[in-house]
Amino acid sequence: xxxxxxxxxxxxxxxxxxxxxxxxxxxxxxxxxxxxxxxxxxxxxxxxxxxxxxxxxxxxxxxxxxxxxxxxxxxxxxxxxxxxxxxxxxxxxxxxxxxxxxxxxxxxxxxxxxxxxxxxxxxxxxxxxxxxxxxxxxxxxxxxxxxxxxxxxxxxxxxxxxxxxxxxxxxxxxxxxxxxxxxxxxxxxxxxxxxxxxxxxxxxxx
Amino acid sequence: xxxxxxxxxxxxxxxxxxxxxxxxxxxxxxxxxxxxxxxxxxxxxxxxxxxxxxxxxxxxxxxxxxxxx
Numbered sequence: 001x002x003x004x005x006x007x008x009x010x011x012x013x014x015x016x017x018x019x020x021x022x023x024x025x026x027x028x029x030x031x032x033x034x035x036x037x038x039x040x041x042x043x044x045x046x047x048x049x050x051x052x053x054x055x056x057x058x059x060x061x062x063x064x065x066x067x068x069x070x071x072x073x074x075x076x077x078x079x080x081x082x083x084x085x086x087x088x089x090x091x092x093x094x095x096x097x098x099x100x101x102x103x104x105x106x107x108x109x110x111x112x113x114x115x116x117x118x119x120x121x122x123x124x125x126x127x128x129x130x131x132x133x134x135x136x137x138x139x140x141x142x143x144x145x146x147x148x149x150x151x152x153x154x155x156x157x158x159x160x161x162x163x164x165x166x167x168x169x170x171x172x173x174x175x176x177x178x179x180x181x182x183x184x185x186x187x188x189x190x191x192x193x194x195x196x197x198x199x200x201x202x203x204x205x206x
Numbered sequence: 207x208x209x210x211x212x213x214x215x216x217x218x219x220x221x222x223x224x225x226x227x228x229x230x231x232x233x234x235x236x237x238x239x240x241x242x243x244x245x246x247x248x249x250x251x252x253x254x255x256x257x258x259x260x261x262x263x264x265x266x267x268x269x270x271x272x273x274x275x
Contacts, residue, residue: 027275028275113275114275115273117239117240117271117272118240120240121240124242125242142272142275143274154214154269156265157246158247159242165272166270168273169275173274
């Protein structure tokens, strides 16, 4: 039995050839990355400048032995322990808007997974300027407890926004709520990649 | 009957000639500190809110951006 034997039929081959960028490897990015690898996405570009701290363990996909390691390195190791064949580019940098086109040049979809709202905005703007035809899956409003019914996915053009759109980090962050939103993001990315891959297969370029 | 702009698939604003993105935000009293706005699916950078004219019958999306990740 292989890891992807129970995947949705037709999705594995498409996702194996896909590249997804992850901007920020905290609660959203690390959880989304794990789900994307389990789904079969073949390549990830991970970007984050932080190291793993104890306070991250309440919601992020890291473990005690990861403390002190750069998040991109620790996450890459965790992801390879799920699927050794996954191809990962790890960049331990503080991303700037000017770097978005080059860092994510090969990403078909970007997961916006930053903490700060200011950074979310410039990342969305930089991505849409550089790649107006590529999807960005962002998140806003992941904080607090419960309130499943407030979480939703909205789309306009090539922007998908997941979360409640209101709750602020000052409320505190709780693992299940952050993970739900991270997985809404991963789910939207997978759906987009598979649908587009199937469309390409039906309408091959001459 | 005057054309109507639909915002966030819910709110309606009566369109008028020369209306900008900022006029729409003001009409709906959207005063989020940080947001991302699209008009008919295309992103409008913040520095263009007061300049970008909104075509009649456009669909706008206003995403409030909250801290946390």
